[in-house]
Amino acid sequence: MSLETLEIDHIPSSHRIHAALFHDVSNTDFLHAQLLARNPDFDYTFLDASSVISRLHVLSAIYRAVTTQLEGSLTTATPHSEVVLSLSPNNNIADAYRRWGITPGKTKDIIVIKIVSGTEVPTPEDIWAHLTGAIKGTPAPLSDEEIAKATDWPKVRKYYSLNAVPALASVKDEEVRRREMERLAIMKMALRGL
Amino acid sequence: MATEFPLPRVLTYPASAPPSLIAQGAEGRLYKTTHLHADRPCALKYRPPKPYRHPILDARLTKARIAAEAKVLDRCYREGVPVPVVYALDAAAGWLMIEWIEGIPVRQGINEWLGERPEDDAPPAEDLDETPIVDLMKRIGQAVGSLHRTGVIHGDLTTSNMMLRPRPQGSEPEADAKKKAVAGDVILIDFGLATQSSSDEDRAVDLYVLERAFASTHPRAERLFSHVLEAYKHSFKKAHSVLIKLEDVRMRGRKRSMLG
Ligand SMILES: Nc1ncnc2c1ncn2[C@@H]1O[C@H](COP(=O)(O)OP(=O)(O)O)[C@@H](O)[C@H]1O
Ligand SMILES: [Mg+2]
Numbered sequence: 001m002s003l004e005t006l007e008i009d010h011i012p013s014s015h016r017i018h019a020a021l022f023h024d025v026s027n028t029d030f031l032h033a034q035l036l037a038r039n040p041d042f043d044y045t046f047l048d049a050s051s052v053i054s055r056l057h058v059l060s061a062i063y064r065a066v067t068t069q070l071e072g073s074l075t076t077a078t079p080h081s082e083v084v085l086s087l088s089p090n091n092n093i094a095d096a097y098r099r100w101g102i103t104p105g106k107t108k109d110i111i112v113i114k115i116v117s118g119t120e121v122p123t124p125e126d127i128w129a130h131l132t133g134a135i136k137g138t139p140a141p142l143s144d145e146e147i148a149k150a151t152d153w154p155k156v157r158k159y160y161s162l163n164a165v166p167a168l169a170s171v172k173d174e175e176v177r178r179r180e181m182e183r184l185a186i187m188k189m190a191l192r193g194l
Numbered sequence: 195m196a197t198e199f200p201l202p203r204v205l206t207y208p209a210s211a212p213p214s215l216i217a218q219g220a221e222g223r224l225y226k227t228t229h230l231h232a233d234r235p236c237a238l239k240y241r242p243p244k245p246y247r248h249p250i251l252d253a254r255l256t257k258a259r260i261a262a263e264a265k266v267l268d269r270c271y272r273e274g275v276p277v278p279v280v281y282a283l284d285a286a287a288g289w290l291m292i293e294w295i296e297g298i299p300v301r302q303g304i305n306e307w308l309g310e311r312p313e314d315d316a317p318p319a320e321d322l323d324e325t326p327i328v329d330l331m332k333r334i335g336q337a338v339g340s341l342h343r344t345g346v347i348h349g350d351l352t353t354s355n356m357m358l359r360p361r362p363q364g365s366e367p368e369a370d371a372k373k374k375a376v377a378g379d380v381i382l383i384d385f386g387l388a389t390q391s392s393s394d395e396d397r398a399v400d401l402y403v404l405e406r407a408f409a410s411t412h413p414r415a416e417r418l419f420s421h422v423l424e425a426y427k428h429s430f431k432k433a434h435s436v437l438i439k440l441e442d443v444r445m446r447g448r449k450r451s452m453l454g
Binding site for chain 2: 071194
């Protein structure tokens with residue numbers, strides 16, 4: 001089972017957060033249709049992994065979504081949609097969905113997040129059974145290596161305005177450069193709405 | 195450390211390590227905690243509600259200050275000024291989570307270097323190699339210069355609002371304890387009073403505040419401060435005119451203190 005239960009600091013134990021990655025998904029249009037129809041069985045965050053940098057990047061968005069929910073100030077309808085918005089540097093929800101949500105005909109690699117809280121929590125096994133039945137793709141763990149296979153850097157750089165950042169000018173090493181871009185992206189997300 | 199103050203709500207949820215209270219200032223508290231995982235230590239700056247202020251006004255002020263500090267850090271970090279990166283925040287709830295800077299405040303480094311020398315201002319023994327402390331002064335000048343080049347005024351420059359972060363292991367041969375005390379990269383912190391300006395006057399006042407703070411915190415090292423200004427002078431194009439303005443600012447400062 002590639003579904004992982006994430007441990008995130010400063011998130012109450014009432015919340016359980018599960019995540020996985022699917023490569024080469026062939027039924028993105030079906031999944032997208034379920035979201036549009038607000039099918040209650042598809043209460044998930046589906047992210048286009050090509051717009052994602054790393055595990056830390058995803059965790060930062062989840063953290064923001066859950067803390068926003070705890071403060072009672074969600075901008076969107078659910079913590080699942082709030083995760084999508086939390087990846088964006090601006091408050092435009094449609095834009096966030098276009099960039100970080102899934103797009104029929106385009107999205108090949110999907111990160112799935114399930115946030116559960118309260119009493120009637122499904123078990124990880126239940127969630128996994130549903131996901132593997134619904135998503136036609138190759139499951140993988142949500143690791144940096146697996147995410148990196150999908151990341152489209154030119155796109156990510158554009159989304160977070162990373163193309164002309166003076167702080168990156170002197171960084172030559174590619175790996176160091178990517179970690180710096182990750183830091184800058186997470187900071188942009190944190191500053192959304194100010 | 196016993197928590198004499200109620201924790202901000204965000205710190206009441208479980209984490210890999212309990213938060214510790216590092217500093218308690220007039221405006222707020224600073225906790226050391228973690229962002230997402232145990233291996234991401236961070237500083238959480240919290241501005242609690244002020245019971246003596248009108249609640250609506252207080253909430254608005256707190257939000258504006260957290261937002262202002264975060265924006266300045268973002269701007270500085272992107273421009274390559276040595277400051278902590280922002281991890282997360284909730285302006286309405288009054289907290290800002292930033293990268294934890296390892297090391298010691300510059301104030302402590304300088305004091306460790308000065309050690310137990312006699313209280314007087316006499317020049318140090320002939321054989322004392324001052325290169326390490328002079329280098330630190332230059333790094334301070336460069337850090338402040340890069341800040342000013344970016345168009346940001348710190349507003350509270352002191353050697354407590356600068357950290358000395360050790361360089362990664364192995365990048366320098368091991369030094370003796372004294373040298374080690376003043377080694378590392380200078381990182382500017384505490385942007386609670388920062389503003390945006392590129393005027394000579396504002397920049398000169400920022401330097402003057404540092405000069406006065408330095409003289410009172412490190413009276414025995416006062417003569418070394420010239421190296422801060424020297425490095426500052428070469429750090430950006432307009433620095434030269436700022437230093438000319440600094441003469442005026444000092445003059446006004448002296449007049450004011452003579453008038454009492
Ligand atoms: N990012 C950080 N990393 C490590 N220590 C920090 C950091 N920020 C603040 N500190 C420590 O906490 C103290 C108080 O923080 P500061 O931001 O200066 O708040 P205050 O407004 O209370 O002076 C600092 O002098 C420093 O010792
Ligand atoms: Mg301070």
